[in-house]
Amino acid sequence: MPCVFCEIVAGRIPAKVAFQDEAVLAFHDINPQAPVHLLVVPKQHVTSLLDLTPAEDALAGRLVRSARDLARELGLGERGFRLVFNCGADAGYSVFHIHLHLLGGRKLSWPPG
Numbered sequence: 001m002p003c004v005f006c007e008i009v010a011g012r013i014p015a016k017v018a019f020q021d022e023a024v025l026a027f028h029d030i031n032p033q034a035p036v037h038l039l040v041v042p043k044q045h046v047t048s049l050l051d052l053t054p055a056e057d058a059l060a061g062r063l064v065r066s067a068r069d070l071a072r073e074l075g076l077g078e079r080g081f082r083l084v085f086n087c088g089a090d091a092g093y094s095v096f097h098i099h100l101h102l103l104g105g106r107k108l109s110w111p112p113g
């Protein structure tokens with residue numbers, strides 16, 4: 001089974017792209033949970049947070065900073081937003097290519113469900 005997010009990175013599965021550079025792709029979630037719901041992924045395949053190595057520290061930072069920049073560009077800097085890495089079954093991790101959720105545009109409850 002090909003990885004869905006690798007297929008999106010390769011352009012073989014369509015997605016509504018919000019941002020990309022040489023290392024990162026950000027696109028709109030197909031099943032948005034908030035008015036803004038983007039997924040920020042590395043272009044290289046990393047299976048999950050558990051697989052991140054020290055060599056990928058800079059990549060992890062780029063995911064976070066890209067998501068922060070997008071949040072700001074979308075007008076969420078002042079009102080707030082949430083970044084989420086799910087990992088594993090209890091968190092409902094369902095696509096096994098690491099991704100950072102950017103959620104915003106509504107009041108986000110805490111604790112999360």
Ligand code: 5GP
Nearest residue numbers: 004015027028029030031086092093094095
């Ligand atoms: P997880 O629960 O693994 O953290 O989140 C996976 C996310 O990927 C879900 O929010 C789901 O809606 C989204 N997703 C799954 N398949 C696709 C797809 O083919 N395209 C897009 N844009 N989002 C997807």
Ligand code: ZN
Nearest residue numbers: 003006045097
């Ligand atoms: Zn992948």
